[in-house]
Amino acid sequence: MNDNMTTCKTCGKEIAKGVKKCPHCGKDQRNFFMQHKIISVIGIIIILCIVGKALAGNGSNTSSDTKKEASTAVSSKSTKTESKPKDDKKYSYSKFMQITMGMTYDQVKGILGEGTEQSSTGDGDTKTITYAWKNYDGTNISVEIQGGKVVNKAQAMLQSMDAKVTMEKYNKINNGMTYDQVKAVLGEGQLVSQTDLLGTKGEIYEWINAGGPNMNVTFQDGKVQAKTQMELK
Incomplete structure (x- = not known):
């Protein structure tokens, strides 16, 4: 068999590389994602939106946790704990x-x-x-x-922020903006998710204020596709 030939995944007969269907048995040689490009791209968009909403929810939980910690600050100062310092994380940003x-x-x-x-x-x-x-x-x-191969990576709360984002700044972010344009309004964001599948690239960046209020922006192929916020003023 020469370098330009391969075998059919179904019947095992020799066929040319790159053909969509086997000339012997008619079996489609492409994988599921290549056969269903539109469905796959829609699925990626849905996943990115779900992740964005989940991250906004995490920001709300962080705000509640911060309030609880503040109420016990006096007692915790006088008590030594065995917890590790925040910057001593094995898996860092x-x-x-x-x-x-x-x-x-x-x-x-x-x-x-x-x-x-x-x-x-x-x-x-x-x-x-x-x-x-x-x-x-x-x-x-x-x-x-x-x-x-890696097609997606995500992280949760690896790095604290005080982004100082507001509803006024949030309202300035519009669909179609690039990350550099968003950064000019909000400052540097924290990447929380990145996807590259079937040539479609998606990213979610987050901006978290001290105390928990936050927002995130979803990019598809380098342009703003969605945004969410939690408790901004």
Whole structure:
């Protein structure tokens, strides 16, 4: 068999590389995502929106937790605790930013160490495995591997912020803006999720104020596609 030939996944007969259907049995040679591009892209958009809403909810929980901590501040000052300092995280934001789309699991493992498998679906080119790395305080990183390559990464609360965003600034963000345009209004954001699947790229950035009020912006192929906010004034 020469370099321009391969075998059909169904009947096993020799066929030319790159053909969409086997000339012998008629079986489509493309994977599920290539056969259903429109459905896959819509699915990516829905996932990004769901993640954005979930992150906004996390910001609300953070606000409630902060209020509880404030009410017990006096007693906690006089009591020594065994909790680790906030900057002593094994899985940090800087390590999260080192993970890039298209990496293999071994490359990711070289940065973060062995991950814990959370889920596994599909087979062959469509096999998707999600791994997680969790810190002592619940902050975490998750990475999704599809066909042996990274197609999504996400992080939760790895880095504290005091973004000083307001409803006035939030209202200045419009669909179609680039990240640089958004940054000019809000300042540097914190990347919380990134996806690259079937040529469609998605990112979610978050801005968190001291005390918990926050907002996040979802980008698709470099342009604002959605935004959400929680408790901004």
